[in-house]
Amino acid sequence: MTFRTLDDAKDLAGKTALVRVDFNVPMEDGKVTDDTRLRVALPTIQRLRDAGAKVALLAHFDRPKGQRVPSMSLKPVVDDLENLLGAPVRFADDCIGPDAVDAIRDLDAGGVVLLENVRFHAAEEANDPVFAQKLADLGDLYVNDAFSAAHRAHASTEGIAHHLPAYAGESMRRELDALDAALGNPQKPVLGIVGGAKVSTKLDLLKNLVGKLDRLAIGGGMANTFLFAQGIDIGGSLAERDMADTAREIMAEAEAKGCKLLLPVDFVVATEVKPGAASRPVIAGAALSADDKILDAGPATVARLLDALTASKTLIWNGPLGVFEVPPFDAATVTVARHAAALAKAGVLVAVGGGGDTVSALNHAGVSDDMTFVSTAGGAFLEWMEGKPLPGVEALRV
Numbered sequence: 001m002t003f004r005t006l007d008d009a010k011d012l013a014g015k016t017a018l019v020r021v022d023f024n025v026p027m028e029d030g031k032v033t034d035d036t037r038l039r040v041a042l043p044t045i046q047r048l049r050d051a052g053a054k055v056a057l058l059a060h061f062d063r064p065k066g067q068r069v070p071s072m073s074l075k076p077v078v079d080d081l082e083n084l085l086g087a088p089v090r091f092a093d094d095c096i097g098p099d100a101v102d103a104i105r106d107l108d109a110g111g112v113v114l115l116e117n118v119r120f121h122a123a124e125e126a127n128d129p130v131f132a133q134k135l136a137d138l139g140d141l142y143v144n145d146a147f148s149a150a151h152r153a154h155a156s157t158e159g160i161a162h163h164l165p166a167y168a169g170e171s172m173r174r175e176l177d178a179l180d181a182a183l184g185n186p187q188k189p190v191l192g193i194v195g196g197a198k199v200s201t202k203l204d205l206l207k208n209l210v211g212k213l214d215r216l217a218i219g220g221g222m223a224n225t226f227l228f229a230q231g232i233d234i235g236g237s238l239a240e241r242d243m244a245d246t247a248r249e250i251m252a253e254a255e256a257k258g259c260k261l262l263l264p265v266d267f268v269v270a271t272e273v274k275p276g277a278a279s280r281p282v283i284a285g286a287a288l289s290a291d292d293k294i295l296d297a298g299p300a301t302v303a304r305l306l307d308a309l310t311a312s313k314t315l316i317w318n319g320p321l322g323v324f325e326v327p328p329f330d331a332a333t334v335t336v337a338r339h340a341a342a343l344a345k346a347g348v349l350v351a352v353g354g355g356g357d358t359v360s361a362l363n364h365a366g367v368s369d370d371m372t373f374v375s376t377a378g379g380a381f382l383e384w385m386e387g388k389p390l391p392g393v394e395a396l397r398v
Contacts, residue, residue: 066122145169150392266298296322
């Protein structure tokens, strides 16, 4: 994967860098409740400041649908960003026009300004070329540091890159390097773990992965659909029974492409989903009652997964193995996650996870910091796993 990074950007002193960041942060009563996304942007902002560039930050917040919605202003982010950066941050009341021009002009070298929500303009999501040009007119170079928005072909994520020299920021670079190590050019053998509730939402992902992985473990409610497709009794478990034919097609495709599918050989069953509920392990194929619900992978399945991890060089993980939010049905997810993290920490496994509930599950297991990389990008991460080109990344290719 060859893309331009800030290593390729020369003589930045006195230039204005337009930096697309993801500041779509959780807010409550006008206050930021989780500053993770602000922290992620700091290395890029600081690198540009150190090089003597002016830094103008482009971002969206929520979904104002092209209207100026006061409650969706980015202004409340300024105080938190100043505190994290340890430097003043100006705010411009618009992302184009006189407000933006004046705010940038008044910056000293190394100064930072946050421009107002780009989605206050309907032209942003329409990727209108005139709007993209107006954004580009504000600066000398463009830096995309928002992988989480890279699957959207919007003016501030894709259109602007056609009007200015365009580079990946530090966070974007790290994400792309990690993803390349996981699927683009991985060390083999490669193991995938895909969990979650529905096969129907991950069809493209599964079809792409069976052509790239050596082994693919399927867990969560998705696994129930595959078990049902094999004629295994799943009782009253969550499953998409109408997807049985599709599940069988995926199994056949995996076999044809040499990808070994690891489906549960046993599972944990209970009649209710609540903390501390009475549960029991059941071997796949045993009879279940209509009240029995499969809520986690069983001990034999977990043991097989641990062996598969130990035998692998690369792991790509998306989705939990059970109802991890409700103990004791978090046991399989936590056990497998901790083993993966230990191998990654020891330097013998490249372990990359992301998308949907995966981040929460890995945080719940207390292993996020020990994984090789955990992507918080959600939709962009999933589309990348599906093998789809991401417009915001394609625009950065050399």
